[in-house]
Amino acid sequence: MVRWEPGSRARLEQAALALYGERGFENTTVAEIAARAGLTKRTFFRYFADKREVLFSGAGTLQALLVSTVADAPASAVPIDAVAAGLEAAAGLLQERRGSARQRQLVIAANAELQERELIKLASLSAALADTLRRRGVSDPAAGLTAEAGIAVFKIAFAGWIDETNQRDFGELIRESLNQMKAVTAGR
Amino acid sequence: MVRWEPGSRARLEQAALALYGERGFENTTVAEIAARAGLTKRTFFRYFADKREVLFSGAGTLQALLVSTVADAPASAVPIDAVAAGLEAAAGLLQERRGSARQRQLVIAANAELQERELIKLASLSAALADTLRRRGVSDPAAGLTAEAGIAVFKIAFAGWIDETNQRDFGELIRESLNQMKAVTAGR
């Protein structure tokens, strides 16, 4: 048995996403989100550091999967391929939730503050990736550059995958974007 | 002649940088910055949209230079080389101000909110770069990937240039990072 109605955190996340979608991030107060979840403003800030963070709870999981996949790539794999494997694993995680990922992305696209938060999450992914590559023996500045290139590929592939006209597989888009990246840096 | 003591904007920027450096971004109030500049909080917000923006007034100039250099690159230049020319021009702009660039970067490195703002400025650079490439006839997703790769190179080169132990030329670091990027994406 539980002492309190469980799922406060999940209820806050749902309420926030719904309200941000309905009236926009800026026109939604934390008090309103909390009220819809049957809680108070004070409790909201016990679960989330700020009003934006409520949209990014999945970032940790994604980063953990990315890092572990890269770390576990065969030692024979060249850095960029280890990164590619990690990105494809991350893509697999998102694959099932395309609908909610799109809804979330629309909300983020409508507000600069949310874009800032998203960018720092991606920067965190990049930093973690670079660290993992260094542990695989990649030296600087190659580690940082490989990580940044990987995240760039992810960003572009994600934008294509989330597009409403897209029917393609996320993993496929990752591989295609990576090939384009190789072509482009090679001077084509 | 001027009607009011000129340079309010510059005074606010100096005061903010000094205070952020002395006591940290979070421990500095806008009222304190304004007071040191001989102004009020309300006037601060007439010059800057928020407390962070005061550190990023140069971003517009940098972006304009980057874009115009890429746009004016010879038509024969392959996209990645046009971008490289733009990055080197941008590097030239910063080259003279290494001291203040370092001071500013230390302040930013100490605070996550400021890093978010910096990241969105870089994202804006990337978007402008991609647009310029499209106007040069580069198609998607190559335009976006080339722009992202370029900004990644800039980030890594900048980090190396700003490092206290570094003695190298910024443009040289840009070229070296770009070569590393090429090597790394080629699978080395």
Place this chain on the structure above:
DNA sequence: GCGATGGATGTCACTTGGTGCCATCAGCGT
């Protein structure tokens, strides 16, 4: 010379994000 103009600044009130501190409440073990 003088009043009108207009842009830069100040003043004030207000909303909201975010935090510290303490109270409350319900299930748990003893």
Place this chain on the structure above:
DNA sequence: ACGCTGATGGCACCAAGTGACATCCATCGC
């Protein structure tokens, strides 16, 4: 029955940011 513990509520408070209005003063037209 009693105290403990962890989630939540209540409240006061600070600081960011904004809207509305007042004020000040160099310049311009007369």
